[in-house]
Structure formats: structure tokens, C-alpha cells
């Protein structure tokens with residue numbers, strides 16, 4: 001054993017010098033206190049920075065809620081377009097078959113109507129050629145010509161194209177027309193259907209696009225031969241569509257067909273995935289989707305989809321965002337956060353339940369979200385979307401009070417209408433929210449990518465502020 005030290009070297013090092021004068025002692029003690037203060041300040045600063053970093057690294061979570069076709073997925077795509085451009089560009093071309101599918105569906109919808117009307121007419125002609133009294137004087141029968149029969153015949157192959165694309169895209173391509181769920185509320189007692197809607201990232205648009213890519217490469221391998229080289233399935237479809245280009249334009253521009261659409265109250269222009277005005281561009285064999293095409297392309301969302309983006313730019317560059325996109329049909333409403341809605345729908349019915357007015361359903365949905373205790377501490381942002389369609393509808397002379405009697409004699413214009421709807425949503429929030437919270441609302445048309453970029457900038461900032469404030473709680 002070595003000799004034991006009977007003194008503490010540290011104590012010796014910091015001990016005051018011998019013969020210290022009172023002034024020297026005062027100066028030393030002051031310097032020591034100051035050193036401790038600075039050291040504590042540095043520690044505190046490091047702790048704050050670490051805290052900030054930790055909070056910043058937590059993903060920002062955003063849940064998009066609203067009725068089916070209100071534009072949730074279109075908003076999500078805008079987020080990707082603005083903040084994750086690289087991924088957007090990588091994916092853009094894969095939307096080509098979806099645009100084809102939407103276009104072909106538009107044409108087949110016209111063909112179905114035409115076929116039904118033409119056969120109904122010939123049935124009427126044979127039964128009562130002499131019974132003039134049964135004729136609707138307000139709507140004399142439409143006069144179909146040989147041209148219409150030929151168009152039907154020549155556009156026939158598009159049926160097969162639709163079926164083929166439907167098979168490839170899977171159930172996201174099928175729009176539901178009935179539901180057994182009778183409540184608008186996603187947080188009701190009846191949670192039987194919930195297991196079907198667990199969060200997953202394997203069933204959204206990415207999966208549908210991936211499926212197509214996989215089929216494309218399998219097909220390419222199988223057909224690579226000396227006689228015929230088919231690049232991919234899309235090219236085959238592109239050829240069929242290009243071959244039908246003039247007929248598609250002719251049927252869409254035909255005045256008798258337009259009248260038929262009017263009479264059956266079918267407004268394809270307002271429907272999801274409308275591309276008939278872009279046939280020249282889309283039916284070109286070298287067609288590549290534009291950003292706007294991708295935003296407007298329609299694939300239904302099933303269940304709850306999770307999308308993970310690292311934002312490349314904006315105030316939150318480098319920040320991870322988790323965006324949850326839900327299916328909006330009544331049977332899909334499961335677990336929702338910021339709420340999203342469409343205001344052009346005041347005179348429309350739910351596609352999945354024709355008895356229910358869409359605006360009434362929105363109010364019920366909003367009430368359910370506002371009153372949900374689980375979401376009480378969540379920031380809610382209301383998007384009143386499809387303002388462009390609302391404006392067009394009002395310009396056509398559709399009167400709000402015919403569908404919403406409480407609107408009364410107010411001016412039937414966009415500003416008055418949106419003010420009125422906002423007020424209603426605001427009152428519901430005030431009345432049903434378990435805690436007092438601010439009402440954030442944006443009037444949007446998310447197919448307009450430029451104005452949406454500005455809106456999302458504001459939303460990003462507001463969400464981030466809230467996120468940082470409550471990062472520990474998320």
C-alpha cells in the first residue's frame with residue numbers, strides 16, 4: 001500500500017492563496033460567483049436547445065377528415081407537391097393510368113346513359129306509337145341519329161379498358177353507392193366496423209400505383225420478343241384511347257348528349273376525376289400527367305392511410321410529418337383530427353346514401369368532431385373546400401334557399417354563402433367543444449395549386465406553433 005494522502009488535491013487547488021488581502025478576496029469571490037452564473041446559464045441554454053431539438057424531431061401529426069370526395073386526398077397531394085417535391089416528381093408519371101381510368105369512366109358514364117335512353121325510347125316507340133298523350137310536352141323525346149349509334153359502337157372498347165384498369169387499380173377505383181352505416185358521427189357507440197379501418201400505409205394511392213408498376217414490368221418481361229415489343233400496358237391503353245380521341249370529343253360536344261345529361265341532372269364537370277375537357281392532351285400517345293392532372297385524378301381512399309414525408313422546404317424543412325388520410329364515406333369514418341369539408345354540396349346527396357343531404361351530413365360530422373373529448377386538446381382547422389364549384393353553381397342560378405331554407409332571402413352569392421356557412425360551423429364549435437378553442441377556417445379550392453400553397457403555408461405555421469407548444473403532450 002502506498003502512503004495515504006492526508007490532503008485533498010482539489011481543495012488545495014481551489015483554496016484561496018495564502019496572505020490574501022480583503023480586496024483580493026472580494027474580487028476572487030466575485031469572479032467565482034460570476035463563473036458559476038455563466039456556467040449555469042450555459043447549462044440552461046444547452047438544456048433548452050436539447051429540448052427544442054427533441055420536440056422538433058417528433059413528427060408533426062395531421063389527420064385529414066371530411067366527407068367522401070370533399071378533397072382530403074387532393075389536399076394531401078398539395079402538401080406533397082409543395083413540401084416533398086422530389087417524391088412527387090418520382091411518382092408523377094405513375095398517375096397516368098389513373099387519369100386514363102378517370103377519363104374512360106367519364107365516357108362510359110355517358111355511354112351508359114345513352115344506351116339506357118335509346119333503348120327506353122325504342123321500347124316506348126313500339127308500345128305506344130299512336131298514344132301521343134303519354135308524351136312529356138316539356139321534354140319532347142331526344143332525337144338520336146345514326147351518328148349516336150356509331151359513336152356507341154366505336155367507343156365500345158372503352159368498357160374493357162375501364163374493367164382492365166379497375167382490376168389493376170383495385171378497390172380504390174370503385175365508388176360505393178350504398179352503406180349500412182346510418183350515423184354521420186365517427187365517434188359514435190357503434191364501432192363494429194372499426195377493425196376494418198386500422199391505420200395502414202399499404203393500401204393507399206401508393207399501393208395502387210405500385211401494383212400498376214409491378215404489373216407493367218411483369219408484362220414487359222413477358223412480351224419482350226423479336227416480333228413485338230410492347231413497352232407496357234399503359235402504352236396499349238394509350239393506343240386505344242388515342243384511337244378513340246375524335247369520338248370521345250364528338251360524344252362530349254354533341255348537343256343531344258348534352259341535353260340528355262341535363263335532363264338526367266348529370267354534371268360530369270363537377271364530378272370527381274373529370275377530364276373530358278382535356279381529351280386532346282390526354283389522348284395523345286405520349287401523354288404525361290401534369291401536376292394539376294395528378295391533383296385532379298381521383299382514387300377513393302380506403303380506411304385510414306398514413307403518409308410519411310420529410311419536408312424538404314418551408315419553415316419546417318427537415319421535419320418529419322405524418323399525414324393521415326381517411327376514407328370519407330360514412331362507413332369509413334373512424335378516428336379523425338383536423339376536419340375538412342366541401343361547401344359546394346348544399347344541394348347534393350351523399351353518394352353512399354342518397355337520402356342524406358351533404359351539407360346536413362357535414363354539420364353532423366363537424367359537431368361530432370368538435371364535441372369529441374378525445375380531441376379536446378387538438379387544434380382543428382376547417383377547410384371549406386370546392387369554393388370554385390360553389391361559385392359556378394351560384395353563377396348558374398342554383399338557389400341556396402331551395403335546399404337550405406334557413407338561408408332565407410340572403411344574397412345568393414359566394415361571399416354571403418360562405419359567411420353564412422362559416423357562421424354555422426363556428427357556432428357548432430362554440431356550442432359543442434368541451435373546451436374553448438379558436439376557430440380556424442380557410443375557404444379553398446384545392447385543385448388550384450398556387451392558392452393552396454399559400455393556404456398550406458399558413459396552416460403549416462399554425463400547426464407547427466401548436467406542435468412546439470404541446471410537443472410533450474403529443
Ligand SMILES: Nc1nc2c(ncn2[C@@H]2O[C@H](COP(=O)(O)OP(=O)(O)OP(=O)(O)O)[C@@H](O)[C@H]2O)c(=O)[nH]1
Nearest residue numbers: 068069070071072073074273296301328386445446
Ligand atoms: N373543382 C374542384 N374539385 C376538387 C376540389 N378538391 C378536390 N376536388 C376533386 O374532387 C375529387 C375528390 O377529391 P378527393 O381528394 O379524392 O376526396 P376525398 O375527400 O379524399 O374522398 P374519399 O377518399 O372518398 O374520402 C377529386 O377528383 C379532386 O380532384 C376543389 O376544391 N375544386
Ligand SMILES: [Mg+2]
Nearest residue numbers: 072073300301
Ligand atoms: Mg381520399
